[in-house]
Amino acid sequence: MTAGIETTRFSVQGMDCASCAAKVDTAARRVAGVEDVSVSVMAGTMSVRHEAKADLRAIAAQISNLGYPTKPIRPAQPQDTSEPSAGPHLHGDPEFNIDGPWSKTRKALLALACGAALLAAYLVGRLAPEIGHWAFLLALLVGLVPIGRRAIAGAMAGSPFSIETLMSIAAIGAVIIGATEEAATVVLLFLVGELLEGVAAGRARSSIKGLADLVPKTAQLIEGDQVREVPAASLAIGALVMVRPGDRIPADGTVIEGSSAVDQSPVTGESMPKSTQPGDGVFAGTINTDNVLKIRVTAQASDNTIARVIRLVEEAQESKAPTERFIDRFSRFYTPAVLVVGALVASLPPLLLGQSWGEWIYKGLAILLIGCPCALVISTPAAIAAALSAGARRGLLLKGGAILEGLGKITMVAFDKTGTLTQGKPQVTDVVAIGIAEAKLLSMAAAIETGSSHPLALAILAKAKAMNVPVPPAMDAKAIGGKGVTGTVGGDRLLLASARAAAELGDIPAQLQARIDGFNDEGKTVSVLLANDKIVGIFAIRDEPRPDAHAGLSALRDAGVETVMLTGDNERTARAIGSSLGMTVRAGLLPEDKQRIVRELQAAGAIVAKVGDGINDAPALAAADIGIAMGGGTDVALETADAAILHGRVIDIANMMLLSRATMANIGQNITLSLGLKAVFLVTTILGITGLWPAILADTGATVLVTANAMRLLGWKGMSVFPDR
Known part of the structure; x- marks a missing residue:
C-alpha cells in the first residue's frame, strides 16, 4: 500500500440501486484526501482509499447528507471469536445495523405518511371541494419536501440532475398546470418504488451474511x-x-x-x-x-472456505462499476437545456427586438410546460415495469432496469454444470444384467438401498419405481464405509459396491471391465451388484443434461452469444457432458477459480453472464457483468445473482436476452416519441401557433402514448421448447 494511504470501510444505509451507488461514489470523491471509492449496494458498504490525515467523519457526513446514514466500520477485535470475521462485520457495531424490519425504515415511514396524506386529501376533496386543491398540495408536500431536500443535497455533492431533481421538477410542473392530484400520486408511487428496492437489497444483505450459518x-x-x-x-x-x-x-x-x-x-x-x-x-x-x-x-x-466465499462476493460487488439509470444520464443535459431555452425565449426577444414582455414570458412558460420531464420520467420505468412483469410470468426474475438493459449486451455465458446444465440429481442411465433378468437385478439392488438417502441409492430406487419392479425386504442391510452397501435378500448375500471395491474382491471379466471403462469414459459412475460373491449386474449412473439444454445453447449461439462450462465436478464427467452439449469445458474448479476465469474472460473483452445454482457459484455470480441463478438453487445464489430463472429452463437464458433487446427497443421508441412531440410543440410555440393549453396537452398526450407503447411488452412470450408451457 502507498505510504500514507489507508483503506476504510463504511456501512451505508438506504442504498438499493445503481443510482444510489453513483451518488454516494460522487459525493465521497469530493471530500479532501479521498483517493478512490468503491461501493457495494448489496453489502451496504463503501470502501474508501484515503490519505491518513483524511477526516472520516467528514466523509460519513457528506454521504449522510444525501439521505444515506453512514458510519465507519470498526475492525473486528482479534480476541472476538464469536463469529467469523469474513462477514460484513456489522456485528461490530450493534447501534448501527443496516438491516432490520423494512416496515421501520425511513423509506417505509415516508411512503406510509405520503399515502395516508393522499387518502386524507381525497376524502377532503369529496367532502369540501373548494379546499380539495390545498389538501392535495399538502399531501404532495409530505413526499416532495424530503425528495427536494435530497435533490438539493445531491446538487451540492456533485449530482445536480439526479432522479430526485427530475421528480421535483415534474411534480412542481404538474402543480403549475393544476394537476396537483396527479403530482401527489406520482410522488407516492416513486416512494413506493424506492421502498421495494430497499426491501430487495435488504434480503440480499441478509442472505450473504447468512452464509456463515453453513458452518x-x-x-x-x-x-x-x-x-x-x-x-x-x-x-x-x-x-x-x-x-x-x-x-x-x-x-x-x-x-x-x-x-x-x-x-x-x-x-x-x-x-x-x-x-x-x-x-x-x-x-x-x-x-x-x-x-x-x-x-x-x-x-x-x-x-475457511465459506468465509472466503463471503469475502469474494463482497469484493466483487464493490469492484463492479455502478450502472447509471438512463434517465439520470440524459437529464444532465436535458433538464438544464430546457431551463435555459425557456429563459432565453422569455427574455431575448423583448431585450433585443423590443417585443412584448407579456407575450414572450407566456411563450417561455409554455416551453417550460412542454419541457416538463413527466413523459421522459415515465418512458423508461414504464417499459421496464412491463418487461419485468412479462418476464416474471415466465419465471424470469430480474433485479431492476440496469440488469434488464445489460442482458442484451452479453457476449459470453459461463455455465455451472450441476443443477444448471444438468438436472442436479443422478439418474440410472444403463442397467446391465448378467445371468438374471433386468427386473430382478433392479429389485435386489433397490431392496438393500431402501431407506438410504445417498444420491446413488436414490437414483436406483427411482429407476426401480419407474420400472414398476417389486422391492422385497432386505435383512441386515448396512453401509460399508468407502465400499458400498450390503444385505441379504431371499437368502442371497448381496453387495452393491463401486467398481474399484468389487475388483478388490475378485477379478472382473475383461469384457465386463471394458463395458465399465466405457461408462466411465462417458462420465458415468458405475456400481456393481454381487450376489453370493458373484457379479450379477452393473448400474451406470450420471447427472443428465436438462431436457432443453441443447435447445437453449443453440438459441444462445443463434443470438451470437458464446458459451463455456465452469464446474467443480471432475474432468471426465464434465468433458462427457460438455462434449454431448457441444461446449468448451473448464473442470475441477473451486469458487475462486470460477471467479478468476470470469475476470479473465472480461479482460479479454467479453461481456460475461454467469449462470449457476450453488454457493460455490456466488463469487463468480457477483464478479460477472450479469449473474443469473437457476431455479431450485441455494438462497445465496438467488440473492447474489442479478437475475433468476425459476423454472430451471436453459432456453430461458436466451429469453432473458431477447426480452432485454425488446425492452431497449421499446425504450428507444418512447424517448423518440416524447422528445419528438416536445420538439414539434417547441417550434409551434415559438411561432405563436400554440400556447399554454396545447403545451399541457402535448405533455399529457406524450405520457399517455409512451405508457401505451410500453404496455405492449406485457404481451411478450419468448421462445419455448415446450409449447404447452
Whole structure:
C-alpha cells in the first residue's frame, strides 16, 4: 500500500440501486484526501482509499447528507471469536445495523405518511371541494419536501440532475398546470418504488451474511481421550475434531482417521459425494454422510472456505462499476437545456427586438410546460415495469432496469454444470444384467438401498419405481464405509459396491471391465451388484443434461452469444457432458477459480453472464457483468445473482436476452416519441401557433402514448421448447 494511504470501510444505509451507488461514489470523491471509492449496494458498504490525515467523519457526513446514514466500520477485535470475521462485520457495531424490519425504515415511514396524506386529501376533496386543491398540495408536500431536500443535497455533492431533481421538477410542473392530484400520486408511487428496492437489497444483505450459518456453531474437539463441545469459531490451526455421520464439517482440514463419503456440493458443486480417506482435505460446511471422521484443522474460522466465499462476493460487488439509470444520464443535459431555452425565449426577444414582455414570458412558460420531464420520467420505468412483469410470468426474475438493459449486451455465458446444465440429481442411465433378468437385478439392488438417502441409492430406487419392479425386504442391510452397501435378500448375500471395491474382491471379466471403462469414459459412475460373491449386474449412473439444454445453447449461439462450462465436478464427467452439449469445458474448479476465469474472460473483452445454482457459484455470480441463478438453487445464489430463472429452463437464458433487446427497443421508441412531440410543440410555440393549453396537452398526450407503447411488452412470450408451457 502507498505510504500514507489507508483503506476504510463504511456501512451505508438506504442504498438499493445503481443510482444510489453513483451518488454516494460522487459525493465521497469530493471530500479532501479521498483517493478512490468503491461501493457495494448489496453489502451496504463503501470502501474508501484515503490519505491518513483524511477526516472520516467528514466523509460519513457528506454521504449522510444525501439521505444515506453512514458510519465507519470498526475492525473486528482479534480476541472476538464469536463469529467469523469474513462477514460484513456489522456485528461490530450493534447501534448501527443496516438491516432490520423494512416496515421501520425511513423509506417505509415516508411512503406510509405520503399515502395516508393522499387518502386524507381525497376524502377532503369529496367532502369540501373548494379546499380539495390545498389538501392535495399538502399531501404532495409530505413526499416532495424530503425528495427536494435530497435533490438539493445531491446538487451540492456533485449530482445536480439526479432522479430526485427530475421528480421535483415534474411534480412542481404538474402543480403549475393544476394537476396537483396527479403530482401527489406520482410522488407516492416513486416512494413506493424506492421502498421495494430497499426491501430487495435488504434480503440480499441478509442472505450473504447468512452464509456463515453453513458452518456449524459448535465442534467436537478431541483432547487426549476426551471429546468436548466447543464453539467452531474458536478452533485453532492444528486442533483435532471428530465429525459424526450427518454432521457438517466445522472447519477446513485434513482427514486423520476414518473413511467416509463427504457431500462437497455446497462448496465445489461436485454432483457426487466424494469418497474421503486419511490424508484427504475437506472443507468447512460440507457434510459427512457415512462414518465418523477425525479431522485436523488447517484454517481458522476467519479464513475457511465459506468465509472466503463471503469475502469474494463482497469484493466483487464493490469492484463492479455502478450502472447509471438512463434517465439520470440524459437529464444532465436535458433538464438544464430546457431551463435555459425557456429563459432565453422569455427574455431575448423583448431585450433585443423590443417585443412584448407579456407575450414572450407566456411563450417561455409554455416551453417550460412542454419541457416538463413527466413523459421522459415515465418512458423508461414504464417499459421496464412491463418487461419485468412479462418476464416474471415466465419465471424470469430480474433485479431492476440496469440488469434488464445489460442482458442484451452479453457476449459470453459461463455455465455451472450441476443443477444448471444438468438436472442436479443422478439418474440410472444403463442397467446391465448378467445371468438374471433386468427386473430382478433392479429389485435386489433397490431392496438393500431402501431407506438410504445417498444420491446413488436414490437414483436406483427411482429407476426401480419407474420400472414398476417389486422391492422385497432386505435383512441386515448396512453401509460399508468407502465400499458400498450390503444385505441379504431371499437368502442371497448381496453387495452393491463401486467398481474399484468389487475388483478388490475378485477379478472382473475383461469384457465386463471394458463395458465399465466405457461408462466411465462417458462420465458415468458405475456400481456393481454381487450376489453370493458373484457379479450379477452393473448400474451406470450420471447427472443428465436438462431436457432443453441443447435447445437453449443453440438459441444462445443463434443470438451470437458464446458459451463455456465452469464446474467443480471432475474432468471426465464434465468433458462427457460438455462434449454431448457441444461446449468448451473448464473442470475441477473451486469458487475462486470460477471467479478468476470470469475476470479473465472480461479482460479479454467479453461481456460475461454467469449462470449457476450453488454457493460455490456466488463469487463468480457477483464478479460477472450479469449473474443469473437457476431455479431450485441455494438462497445465496438467488440473492447474489442479478437475475433468476425459476423454472430451471436453459432456453430461458436466451429469453432473458431477447426480452432485454425488446425492452431497449421499446425504450428507444418512447424517448423518440416524447422528445419528438416536445420538439414539434417547441417550434409551434415559438411561432405563436400554440400556447399554454396545447403545451399541457402535448405533455399529457406524450405520457399517455409512451405508457401505451410500453404496455405492449406485457404481451411478450419468448421462445419455448415446450409449447404447452
